[in-house]
Amino acid sequence: MRFAAGEGLAASLTVLVRDVSAYAGRKGIRAGVLVLSGAMLEGIGLALIAPMLAVLFGGSNGNGRLQRVSAMLFDWTGLTTLPARLALLLGVFVVAMIVRAVVLMARDATLAELRIGFVEQQRCRVAEDLAAASWSKVVRLRHARVIQVMSGDIQQIGVAAFFLTQCLTSVVMLAAQCVLALWLSLPLALLSFVLLIASGLALFPTMRRANALGKVFTNASQILLHGTSQFLGGLKLAVSQNLQSGYLAEFRATIAEQSEQQIRYLRQQTASRLVIATVSAVVGALLVLAGLTVFHVAPAMLVALLLVVARMSGPSGQIQQGAQMLANALPAYDAVRSLRHDLEDGAMPIVAADDAQPVSGEIRFDQVTFAHPQDGGGEAHGVHDLTLTIAPGTCLGIKGASGAGKTTFADLLAGLYPPQSGTITVDGEPLGAMLGRWRNSIAYVAQDPFLFYDTIRRNLAWADPSADESRMWQALDLVEASGFIRALPAGLDTVVGERGTLISGGERQRIALARAVLRRAKLLILDEATNALDPATETAILDRLRTLDPRPTLVIIAHRPDSLNGCDRVLTMSDGQLA
Numbered sequence: 351m352r353f354a355a356g357e358g359l360a361a362s363l364t365v366l367v368r369d370v371s372a373y374a375g376r377k378g379i380r381a382g383v384l385v386l387s388g389a390m391l392e393g394i395g396l397a398l399i400a401p402m403l404a405v406l407f408g409g410s411n412g413n414g415r416l417q418r419v420s421a422m423l424f425d426w427t428g429l430t431t432l433p434a435r436l437a438l439l440l441g442v443f444v445v446a447m448i449v450r451a452v453v454l455m456a457r458d459a460t461l462a463e464l465r466i467g468f469v470e471q472q473r474c475r476v477a478e479d480l481a482a483a484s485w486s487k488v489v490r491l492r493h494a495r496v497i498q499v500m501s502g503d504i505q506q507i508g509v510a511a512f513f514l515t516q517c518l519t520s521v522v523m524l525a526a527q528c529v530l531a532l533w534l535s536l537p538l539a540l541l542s543f544v545l546l547i548a549s550g551l552a553l554f555p556t557m558r559r560a561n562a563l564g565k566v567f568t569n570a571s572q573i574l575l576h577g578t579s580q581f582l583g584g585l586k587l588a589v590s591q592n593l594q595s596g597y598l599a600e601f602r603a604t605i606a607e608q609s610e611q612q613i614r615y616l617r618q619q620t621a622s623r624l625v626i627a628t629v630s631a632v633v634g635a636l637l638v639l640a641g642l643t644v645f646h647v648a649p650a651m652l653v654a655l656l657l658v659v660a661r662m663s664g665p666s667g668q669i670q671q672g673a674q675m676l677a678n679a680l681p682a683y684d685a686v687r688s689l690r691h692d693l694e695d696g697a698m699p700i701v702a703a704d705d706a707q708p709v710s711g712e713i714r715f716d717q718v719t720f721a722h723p724q725d726g727g728g729e730a731h732g733v734h735d736l737t738l739t740i741a742p743g744t745c746l747g748i749k750g751a752s753g754a755g756k757t758t759f760a761d762l763l764a765g766l767y768p769p770q771s772g773t774i775t776v777d778g779e780p781l782g783a784m785l786g787r788w789r790n791s792i793a794y795v796a797q798d799p800f801l802f803y804d805t806i807r808r809n810l811a812w813a814d815p816s817a818d819e820s821r822m823w824q825a826l827d828l829v830e831a832s833g834f835i836r837a838l839p840a841g842l843d844t845v846v847g848e849r850g851t852l853i854s855g856g857e858r859q860r861i862a863l864a865r866a867v868l869r870r871a872k873l874l875i876l877d878e879a880t881n882a883l884d885p886a887t888e889t890a891i892l893d894r895l896r897t898l899d900p901r902p903t904l905v906i907i908a909h910r911p912d913s914l915n916g917c918d919r920v921l922t923m924s925d926g927q928l929a
């Protein structure tokens with residue numbers, strides 16, 4: 351996915367057209383044929399107007415070829431009376447219009463299918479990129495950016511795709527009407543084109559302005575989302591220290607700026623509509639005058655041409671409006687491409703959970719170094735030259751000062767980071783070569799366990815969807831959580847709130863531990879996963895975890911020395927190394 355920040359309007363448009371065409375494939379060809387057929391049928395309908403008027407009012411229809419075709423048709427059918435000839439032409443006209451309506455129906459359905467499919471493809475691709483992205487990239491992502499891309503920006507891509515197809519359809523319609531106008535009367539048609547093209551060029555700069563406004567909207571929406579999620583995340587702090595007014599002021603300022611831009615944009619759109627309507631009226635008036643006085647065109651032909659030119663203002667207006675809306679929606683596509691581009695580097699293939707057989711065996715770190723990339727290029731921290739072996743089924747304790755590198759070690763062990771130098775092997779096989787299988791084999795309870803905004807039951811089932819209620823209670827018993835859950839009025843069906851905020855920190859940790867136990871993992875990593883529990887409960891839970899059968903390898907990271915009392919071995923980390 352190539353993306354260059356600050357790409358111009360033309361480059362963004364080219365990429366969108368290329369991506370939509372690549373997605374459309376055969377369906378795109380079908381849509382193209384339907385668009386073309388619709389335009390041709392409309393042309394046939396319009397071309398019939400001049401002969402009908404000539405039949406009605408007498409005289410020539412003003413076009414030699416058209417005159418010959420209608421004369422041939424009347425001879426062939428043997429129709430001589432005015433009503434019969436008019437009925438014939440009306441019949442052909444009605445048939446052409448019915449066929450056109452059916453073709454347009456099929457065209458619109460195909461285009462809608464294409465648009466919806468393209469938007470869903472983009473949504474899925476972002477989701478896949480996120481799931482495959484390297485952990486270093488994911489931890490640096492601004493959540494508001496991702497949410498904005500997945501909701502507002504993707505929605506805007508639907509808008510962009512809609513106006514792109516609308517513009518392309520209108521271009522084909524306009525081209526068909528141009529051909530028809532040229533056929534009816536060359537000089538008059540040329541005159542009308544010159545006037546229409548002049549009006550088109552005059553409106554071109556508005557596209558650039560619409561694009562600039564689109565960029566402002568995309569940024570402002572991200573700022574609003576970010577502000578709101580920050581506010582909600584730190585709500586306790588904000589409310590307890592009366593910081594809401596700052597958040598509200600920022601919110602109001604962003605909204606005010608956005609509304610101002612929006613009003614300016616709508617004014618521009620109304621002005622361009624006014625220009626289109628005025629130009630169409632002027633073109634019509636000039637055509638009648640020039641047709642009668644300069645080119646001496648037959649009245650029937652003049653009326654037919656006027657109708658064709660009037661019909662042209664429909665697609666040309668749609669092109670003008672559509673181009674502006676398209677230019678306005680393009681920055682959203684740029685935002686999606688930019689996110690995908692940022693996630694690309696270091697992405698790992700996703701392995702379906704069912705395809706990956708669990709793995710166990712001796713874990714070996716050999717001279718492993720990993721330094722976190724620092725924004726602004728500051729001093730890198732992480733772990734250095736780490737060498738250790740963890741035998742299967744043992745319980746390893748890790749302690750050390752804050753920032754010593756314990757979580758980085760756990761993340762390396764979980765395969766979230768690839769070592770920058772040195773190797774990590776499991777049973778002699780490099781971890782990087784069996785990540786899917788390895789992640790199927792482990793359960794990791796992090797410092798700040800994540801619970802979904804859902805019931806306790808569904809939070810537990812996430813670890814193992816096949817786990818029945820009795821297995822859930824067994825796991826909850828083991829981590830001393832069944833007591834407080836049974837006391838809740840809704841029991842397992844209690845909703846825990848956003849990130850589990852409706853229950854206590856210790857309760858949250860115990861549900862996260864039960865979820866880990868349900869995975870029946872070969873390796874259980876607990877990174878300060880019991881630090882919110884009272885010492886007695888913590889000791890009881892850790893003792894029980896060590897008696898699990900089959901016994902998993904346990905890696906327990908903790909600050910309190912008592913938490914590591916039952917471990918087979920305790921290592922101390924300092925400055926990213928084993929002390």
Ligand SMILES: Nc1ncnc2c1ncn2[C@@H]1O[C@H](COP(=O)(O)OP(=O)(O)OP(=O)(O)O)[C@@H](O)[C@H]1O
Pocket residue numbers: 489722723724731732750751752753754755756757758759
């Ligand atoms: N994503 C990151 N980007 C940049 N630096 C990071 C990142 N994660 C950790 N660090 C830095 O790496 C060092 C080790 O962090 P780590 O989280 O491994 O320490 P820790 O021993 O687990 O600390 P604590 O006991 O406070 O949880 C710290 O200096 C930390 O600031």
